[in-house]
Amino acid sequence: MNPDLDQLNETFAAHESLAPDADAVLARSHEIARNLKRRQWAVRATGGAVLGAGLIVGGVAIPRALHHSDNAAVIETANDAGGAPTTPSSPSTLAVTTDDAYTAFFDAGYTYADAQQLAQVWHESGPDAVSNAKAEAGAKLLKGLTLPVSPSGTPATPQDLAMQAFFNAGYDYNDAVALGQKWHETDIGQIKVEAGQKLENGETLPVAPSGGSDATATTTDTKDAAAAQAFFDAGYTYDDAVQLAQTWNLKETFQAKVEGGQKLEQGKPLPISPSGTPASADVRAMDAYFAAGYDYSDAKQLAQAWHESDLGQVKVEAGQKLENGETLPVAP
Amino acid sequence: MTFEDFAATRLPGLLRYAVMLTGDQDLAQDVVQEVLARAQVKWSRIERAGSPDAYVRQMVLNEYLSWRRRWAVRNIQAVGERLDVLGDRHGSTRDHAYDVVETDALWSRLATLPRKQRAVLVLRYYEQLSDAEIASLLGCAPVTVRSNASKALATLRLQEERQQIPVAGEVR
Numbered sequence: 001m002n003p004d005l006d007q008l009n010e011t012f013a014a015h016e017s018l019a020p021d022a023d024a025v026l027a028r029s030h031e032i033a034r035n036l037k038r039r040q041w042a043v044r045a046t047g048g049a050v051l052g053a054g055l056i057v058g059g060v061a062i063p064r065a066l067h068h069s070d071n072a073a074v075i076e077t078a079n080d081a082g083g084a085p086t087t088p089s090s091p092s093t094l095a096v097t098t099d100d101a102y103t104a105f106f107d108a109g110y111t112y113a114d115a116q117q118l119a120q121v122w123h124e125s126g127p128d129a130v131s132n133a134k135a136e137a138g139a140k141l142l143k144g145l146t147l148p149v150s151p152s153g154t155p156a157t158p159q160d161l162a163m164q165a166f167f168n169a170g171y172d173y174n175d176a177v178a179l180g181q182k183w184h185e186t187d188i189g190q191i192k193v194e195a196g197q198k199l200e201n202g203e204t205l206p207v208a209p210s211g212g213s214d215a216t217a218t219t220t221d222t223k224d225a226a227a228a229q230a231f232f233d234a235g236y237t238y239d240d241a242v243q244l245a246q247t248w249n250l251k252e253t254f255q256a257k258v259e260g261g262q263k264l265e266q267g268k269p270l271p272i273s274p275s276g277t278p279a280s281a282d283v284r285a286m287d288a289y290f291a292a293g294y295d296y297s298d299a300k301q302l303a304q305a306w307h308e309s310d311l312g313q314v315k316v317e318a319g320q321k322l323e324n325g326e327t328l329p330v331a332p
Numbered sequence: 333m334t335f336e337d338f339a340a341t342r343l344p345g346l347l348r349y350a351v352m353l354t355g356d357q358d359l360a361q362d363v364v365q366e367v368l369a370r371a372q373v374k375w376s377r378i379e380r381a382g383s384p385d386a387y388v389r390q391m392v393l394n395e396y397l398s399w400r401r402r403w404a405v406r407n408i409q410a411v412g413e414r415l416d417v418l419g420d421r422h423g424s425t426r427d428h429a430y431d432v433v434e435t436d437a438l439w440s441r442l443a444t445l446p447r448k449q450r451a452v453l454v455l456r457y458y459e460q461l462s463d464a465e466i467a468s469l470l471g472c473a474p475v476t477v478r479s480n481a482s483k484a485l486a487t488l489r490l491q492e493e494r495q496q497i498p499v500a501g502e503v504r
Contacts, residue, residue: 004490005457011435011442012352012458019347020361025368026339028361032369102370111398131366153398163471172381173468188468238336253336 030238032128034229101138107161108141109151110134117149162196163189169199170209178207227261228254233284234264235274247271285319292322293332301330335375338384339368349389352454353396355443367391393455393469397447441488449484452477 105115112130119125119133137147166176176191185191195205231241238253245256260270289299294315303314318328343364350360371378371388378387442450448470455466456477463481467474 004485007434007438008453008457008488008490011438012454014435015351015355015439016348018351018357018360019344020351020357020364022339022343022347025347025361025364026343029365029368029372032365033372106398112395160471167381170381172383173386174382176468186464187473188464189471189473192468192471252334254334 027238030232032131034232100142101135103138103164104141105134105138106153107164109153110137110147110149111151111153114149114152118147121148158197159193162193162200164196165199166192166196169196171195171205171207172209175207175209179205182206227259227265228257229261229287230265231257231261232276233287234261235276236260236270237274237276240272240275243272244270281320282316285316285323287319288322289315289319292319294318294328294330295332298330298332302328305329333379333384335372338388342385342388343368346388346392349454349459350392350396352458353393353451355439355450363392363395367395390469393451397451397470438488445484445487449480449487452480453484456481 115130115134115137118137119129122133122136124130124132140147171192173188176188176195179195180186180188180191183191183194185194198205236257241253241256241260244250244260245253248256248259250256250259263270299311299314299318302318303309303311306314306317308314308317321328347360347364350364351357354360354363367388371391378384381387442453445453451470452466455461455469456463461469463474463477466477470477
C-alpha cells in the first residue's frame, strides 16, 4: 500500500475520537424534529398568513406570522434589493411541508450561510433560528416571492431536478443499478438523471421503484404520529420512551411513544413523570386547531364571526374550544 | 427498522462519518442533528426506500456540501492557529510523538480543501467506495471524482497510487 495513503487512513482513524456524543446528538435531534413537526403546521398556515399579514419591504413579505402571531409587522431588511413590491395574493391554504420548503430553498441555490443571513435579517433567534429561516424562505420561494438575500450557491440544474424526481418517485440506488443493467449503462449518476427525466416527461421506467412516495403514508401512520406528538407535547422525552418501553416490555421505543400518547389522549396517567417541559397550553390549543383540519382561512372566518382581529389568538381560542369538545361555527 | 433502531446501531458510525467530512466536532454535531431531525420526521418514507443507512448518509453528505462559507472561514482560521500551536509545541524534534504530529498536520491540511475534494477523499479512503459509487453520491461523472481526488492529494502533497476498485457490484 502507498505509505502516503496509509498516512491518510491513519489520519482519519486517529480523529474518529472527535465524533460527538451520540446521546446528546440524538436528544437534540428529537427536539429539532419536534419543532419541525410544529412548523409543518405553521408552514401549512403560511399560505395565508405570510401573504395576508406580512408587510412588503424591499420586495419581500416578511413571514412574521409563521411562528409568532398573525399581526402585521414592519421589519427592515438588511439587503433591500430595491425590487418592486410584491403584491400579496389572496390567502390560500396550500399545504407546504418543511421538506418541500427546504428543497425549494436549496434548489434555488441558497445555502446554509444564506439561511444564517436570513435568520439575522428576520431577527430569528434561538437554536432553531437557521432551520426556521430555511423553512420560511423555502415557503416564500414556493409562493414565488423574492427573498432579501441573493443565493450564494448555484441553483439546481435540470440534472439535479431530474435526480430528485427519480428519488421522489420512490426509486433508489439499487433501482438505478437495475436500470443500468437494462440500459447497459454503468454511470449510476447518469442513469438516475436519465430515469428522472423520463419520469418528468411522464414516461414509465422498466423497473418498479423499491421504495414508496410520501403519498402512501397510511392512516395508521398519521394516528401513530399524532399519538407520539401528544407524548412529546406532555413533556415526555425519548429517554422517557425508552424507560416506558422497558416497563411495558415493548420492543420498539416508538411504540412506547404511541401507546403513551394514546393513554395521555384518553386522560390516563403514565407510570413515570415527564422529564421535559410540557408544551404550553397555547401551543397545544394551536396544535388541536390544525390537527382538526382547520387552517388560516378558517381562522379568518372565525375572526369575523367572533369580531377578533388577532388571528393567532383566534386559533388558540378555537383550539381550546375543540379541546373542550365544543363545535366551532365554521367547518374545517 | 425503526428510527430508534437505526439511531441505536448506526448513529456512532454516522457521527464518525460526519467528523471525517467536516473535520470539526461541532459542525459534525450540527450536521447530524439537523439530518436526524429531518430523517425522523419522514422516517416512514426513508424506511420504505429500503436502505436507511445509505439514505441518511446521503443526507449528511448533502448537508455538509451545502454548508458554506462562514464556517469554512472560521475553520480555516482555526487551522492556521492550530498549525502554529503544533509548530510551537513540537518544534522540529522527531520522537515517538512524530506520527501524532504528522496525522494532526495532515488533518489540518485536509481542512483547507474545498468541500467536494474533501468529500471525495473521505468517500474513497475512509468509506472505501469506488469512484463510480462516489460519482453517484455526488451526482457527477467518475472522471470528475478522479479529478477531484488528484487535486486534493496534490494539495495534501500525497502521492496517489490507488488500487482500482471494480465498478461491478457497486452496491455498498
